[in-house]
Amino acid sequence: MAIVENEVSVSDTQARGPAQTSLLREITSLLRPFWKVALLATAMGAASGLSTVWLLATVNRALHAGTGVSAVLLLSFAALCVVTIAGEIISDLGNGYVGQSVVARLRQDLTQKILSAPIEEIERFRVHRITTVMNQDIDIISTFTFGFSSLAIALAITIGCFAYLTVLSPAMSLIAVAAIALGSWAHAAARLRGRRGFEAAREAQDELQRQYRAITEGAKELRIDRRRRRRIRDTQLAVTIERIRSLRVRAMRIFMSANAFGSALFFVVIGLVLALHGTLSASEPVVSGFVIVLLYVKGPLAQLISALPLLGQAQVAVRRVAELSRRFSNSEANLFVDTEPGPETARPCMISMRRVAYSYPADEGASRFTLGPVDLDIRPGEMLFLVGENGSGKTTLIKLLLGLYEPRDGLILWDGVPVVADTRDDYRQMFSTVFSDYYLFDDIVLRPEQAAEAAGYLERLELGHKVVVQDGRFSTVDLSTGQRKRLALVHAYLDRRPILVFDEWAADQDPAFRRIFYTEILPGLKREGRTLVVISHDDRYFHVADRVVHMSDGRIRAIDTVAAEPRAARAAG
Known part of the structure; x- marks a missing residue:
C-alpha cells in the first residue's frame, strides 16, 4: 500500500512536526493500482481544458473575421465543443471510479493494519483517534482524489490560456505573469499559515472524538450527575467545538484573503492592458482577445486556488493515515493465512x-x-x-x-x-x-x-x-x-x-x-x-x-x- 511504502519518511515527518511530506507523491502512490483509469481521466480532462482554450481563440477569431464566419471555423467550433464536453464527462466518470476505489483500498488496508497491529500500540493510540483516522481523514483523502482530475482540467486550461496570451502579446503576457507570480507568493505564504491551522484543528478533532465517546458510553452516569453533565457540555464539548470552528475559520480566512488579493491583481492587470495597449502597439483584436481570455482563466485559476484549503487538510490527513500505518506495522507471520492451526x-x-x-x-x-x-x-x-x-x-x-x-x-x-x-x-x-x-x-x-x-x-x-x-x-x-x-x-x-x-x-x-x-x-x-x-x-x-x-x-x-x-x-x- 502506498502509505506503508512511504512510512519511513512519514515517521521522520512526524518527528519534525509540520509536514515535509509530499502530498503529490502520496496521492500518486494511492492512485498507482488504478493508474490506467486515472491517466485516462486526467488526459481527457486536460484535453477538455485545452479544447476550451482553443474555443476561446476560435471565438476571438470569429468576432474579428472581416469576411464573416467560414464553414471551416464553424466545424472547428462544433468539434471543439464535442471534445470539451466528452472529455469532461469521461474525466468525471473515471474520476468518480478512482476516488471511490482509493477510499475502499485505504479502508481495506487500514482495517488489515488494525487487525494485525500490536495490541500495545492499539491501546496507546486509543480508539477515538483510530475512529477519526478511519472516518474523517480517509474521507478527506477521498474528496481530494475525487477532485484530482477536475484540478487537472483547471490546470490545463490555465496553462493553455497563458500560452495563448503569450502568442497574442508577449509584452502584455509579461505583465500578467508578474501579477500571477505575486499572487502565487501570497498564496504560498497563506498555505503555510493555513495548514498550521488545519493541523491544530485536526488535533482538536481527536479530543472531540474522545468527548463524543464519553457522552455516549457514559450516558447513564451523566444523566444522574447534573454537575458533570453541565461541565462536559460547557467546559469540554463547547470549548473543543469552538476551538475547531475558530481554527478552521482562521485558516479559511487566510486562504480567502489571499484569494481576494489574487482577484484584485487580475483586475489590475486588465486595467493596465486597457491603459497601455496604445503604448504596447496592440491591435484591437489582440486587446479584446487578451481581456476575454484573462476573464475566462480567472475561473479555472480560482478553482485551483480554492483547492488549497482542501490540499492543506489532505496533507494533514495523509500524514495521520501514514502515522497509523507506521505504528501498527507488525513483523509477525501467519496473521492472515487461510490454513488452520497445526x-x-x-x-x-x-x-x-x-x-x-x-x-x-x-x-x-x-x-x-x-x-x-x-x-x-x-x-x-x-x-x-x-x-x-x-x-x-x-x-x-x-x-x-x-x-x-x-x-x-x-x-x-x-x-x-x-x-x-x-x-x-x-x-x-x-x-x-x-x-x-x-x-x-x-x-x-x-x-x-x-x-x-x-x-x-x-x-x-x-x-x-x-x-x-x-x-x-x-x-x-x-x-x-x-x-x-x-x-x-x-x-x-x-x-x-x-x-x-x-x-x-x-x-x-x-x-x-x-x-x-x-x-x-x-x-x-x-x-x-x-x-x-x-x-x-x-x-x-x-x-x-x-x-x-x-x-x-x-x-x-x-x-x-x-x-x-x-x-x-x-x-x-
Whole structure:
C-alpha cells in the first residue's frame, strides 16, 4: 500500500512536526493500482481544458473575421465543443471510479493494519483517534482524489490560456505573469499559515472524538450527575467545538484573503492592458482577445486556488493515515493465512516463562509500571489462579502469556521452544479468553455438528430462555452484564482450545452462578483436559485451583499448591 511504502519518511515527518511530506507523491502512490483509469481521466480532462482554450481563440477569431464566419471555423467550433464536453464527462466518470476505489483500498488496508497491529500500540493510540483516522481523514483523502482530475482540467486550461496570451502579446503576457507570480507568493505564504491551522484543528478533532465517546458510553452516569453533565457540555464539548470552528475559520480566512488579493491583481492587470495597449502597439483584436481570455482563466485559476484549503487538510490527513500505518506495522507471520492451526495447538502443552519482564511507557507525571522478571511454568491440564490486589500486574501477565504483548526481556517457551515473531500467532491459537473488558461478538464460528452443542451450553448457562443461535448468530446480546459474560463463555466453549484464560469472569455474576462457575464449570473444563488460568479475587474459592500464584507490584510473591484430597473434599462440599 502506498502509505506503508512511504512510512519511513512519514515517521521522520512526524518527528519534525509540520509536514515535509509530499502530498503529490502520496496521492500518486494511492492512485498507482488504478493508474490506467486515472491517466485516462486526467488526459481527457486536460484535453477538455485545452479544447476550451482553443474555443476561446476560435471565438476571438470569429468576432474579428472581416469576411464573416467560414464553414471551416464553424466545424472547428462544433468539434471543439464535442471534445470539451466528452472529455469532461469521461474525466468525471473515471474520476468518480478512482476516488471511490482509493477510499475502499485505504479502508481495506487500514482495517488489515488494525487487525494485525500490536495490541500495545492499539491501546496507546486509543480508539477515538483510530475512529477519526478511519472516518474523517480517509474521507478527506477521498474528496481530494475525487477532485484530482477536475484540478487537472483547471490546470490545463490555465496553462493553455497563458500560452495563448503569450502568442497574442508577449509584452502584455509579461505583465500578467508578474501579477500571477505575486499572487502565487501570497498564496504560498497563506498555505503555510493555513495548514498550521488545519493541523491544530485536526488535533482538536481527536479530543472531540474522545468527548463524543464519553457522552455516549457514559450516558447513564451523566444523566444522574447534573454537575458533570453541565461541565462536559460547557467546559469540554463547547470549548473543543469552538476551538475547531475558530481554527478552521482562521485558516479559511487566510486562504480567502489571499484569494481576494489574487482577484484584485487580475483586475489590475486588465486595467493596465486597457491603459497601455496604445503604448504596447496592440491591435484591437489582440486587446479584446487578451481581456476575454484573462476573464475566462480567472475561473479555472480560482478553482485551483480554492483547492488549497482542501490540499492543506489532505496533507494533514495523509500524514495521520501514514502515522497509523507506521505504528501498527507488525513483523509477525501467519496473521492472515487461510490454513488452520497445526495439531500442536490443539493438545495440552507446557508453557514456561523465563525471566519475562515488561514495562509500560511512563505517562507524564507518573512512574512507569514494570512487570517482572517472572519465572512461571503452566502445566498441561492444571488449574492456575492468579490473585493479588488491583494493579498488581495480573492482567499484564496474562497478556504476555497470550502473546498479546511481546516481552521486553526474557523468553516464553512453548514445550521448550521459544515463542518468536514467526510463531507467535500460531502459539495464540491455543488460547480462548474472556477478558474483564471483553468485546462480545454476536456471530459465532460453528461447525455443522456444533449447533446442538451451542444450544446445550446456552441452557447450561441459564440463557436458553433468552438467547438462541440463528444463522450463526446469537438472537440477541442485549442482556445484563453478567449474562453477556456468559455468552462470551459460550464462544470459549465452542472454540475447543486447550487453554482457557478468564480475567475476573465471575466478578459480574450473582452469588449462585459464581458458585456454579468455580465448583462446576471450571472443574468440568479441567476434566476435559483443558488448562485453566483464572484471575480471581474470590478467596473463598481459591481451594478449587491446583496452584494459586500471588502477585504484588508486578512480581510473583508466592505460589501455593493446594493438596488434591482437601481440594476434592471442599469442592464436593
